[in-house]
Every structure is written in structure tokens, then in C-alpha cells.
Amino acid sequence: MSLFSGKGKEDEPKAPAPPGFPPAPYAARPDRGSERNQPAPIGKGEDMANIGKSISIKGDLTGNEDLVIEGKVEGKVELPNNQLTVGANGVVKAEVSAKSVVVIGRVAGNVKGSERIEIQATGIVEGDVAAPRLVVAEGAVVNGSIQMTKQSGAAGAASAPAAEVRKVG
Numbered sequence: 001m002s003l004f005s006g007k008g009k010e011d012e013p014k015a016p017a018p019p020g021f022p023p024a025p026y027a028a029r030p031d032r033g034s035e036r037n038q039p040a041p042i043g044k045g046e047d048m049a050n051i052g053k054s055i056s057i058k059g060d061l062t063g064n065e066d067l068v069i070e071g072k073v074e075g076k077v078e079l080p081n082n083q084l085t086v087g088a089n090g091v092v093k094a095e096v097s098a099k100s101v102v103v104i105g106r107v108a109g110n111v112k113g114s115e116r117i118e119i120q121a122t123g124i125v126e127g128d129v130a131a132p133r134l135v136v137a138e139g140a141v142v143n144g145s146i147q148m149t150k151q152s153g154a155a156g157a158a159s160a161p162a163a164e165v166r167k168v169g
Contacts, residue, residue, distance in 0.1 A: 053089045059096075069105075080114065088122060101131075103140075110144070 055071035090105035103123035113131035121139035
């Protein structure tokens, strides 16, 4: 097919993305791991939802995909099999429960992570934190109790020593 043929773009077959490059819908998105100080999504090709800065939600949020909150959420957030990221502009006044939680903004309420919780240097948590693994960066604020237990189903969890808190920075 000639570049200068009289056919319109809709008639031309689309070339597949070169190996190692993301498909077109993700190509336009900025790198989540650098500019916005957010971790890249966990999992290859998984869906990720985003609540933008101008969005305010009151109520319960549940789902089966990773979620980034940059706006305001009040109520309850449950993502039992996915990651929740509270972005730099995010303000969450809710009970939070997810597989993995990353706090860059502010959370007022208890936070439970079935695998891990990370509170970055700009993160503020006003509530109790419970997870088997916890990362608290220098400068982060946690006003509440911290409970660290082994993941459910782990053999000998009752007799195992408590996990240690690692301070990064």
C-alpha cells in the first residue's frame, strides 16, 4: 500500500505496536511512576480506574481493578484483590481495605492491607493501620496504632515473631 494512495486512514490496516511498547490506549498516558510520584500498576494488562482531582464521591466504593484516587472520597473503600493508591491530591475520609495500599496524599480512617501498606514521604494517615508488611518513608505521618500480623493462612502465624517496620529515606 502506498503512503500517497487516495485511500483514507480508515481504509488502511493498522500496524501492530512494536514489541516492548504498550498498546495505543496506554501510550498517551504519562508514566505513572515518575512525574506524578505514583507507582506503576502491579500486573500486566490489568485495568486501572482513576478518580480525578475534581471528583468528589460520598458512599461505598468496591471493585475488582486497581484504583488511583486524586479527588475526594468519603465512605468506605474495598478492593480485596487490588491496589489502592491515594495520589498526592487525594483526600480519603473512609475505612480502607485493599490487597495493597499506597498513600501519597491524606487518609482519615483505618487502613487495612491484606498484603502491604506503603506510606510515602508526603502521605498522612489519621487512623489505625493493619498489614503484614508496612513501609513508612521518612517524613510520612501516621497518627494511630500499627498492627502487623502474618497473612492469613500462613502456617505458624500465632507463634511467628511480629514483622518489623522499615523506615525508608
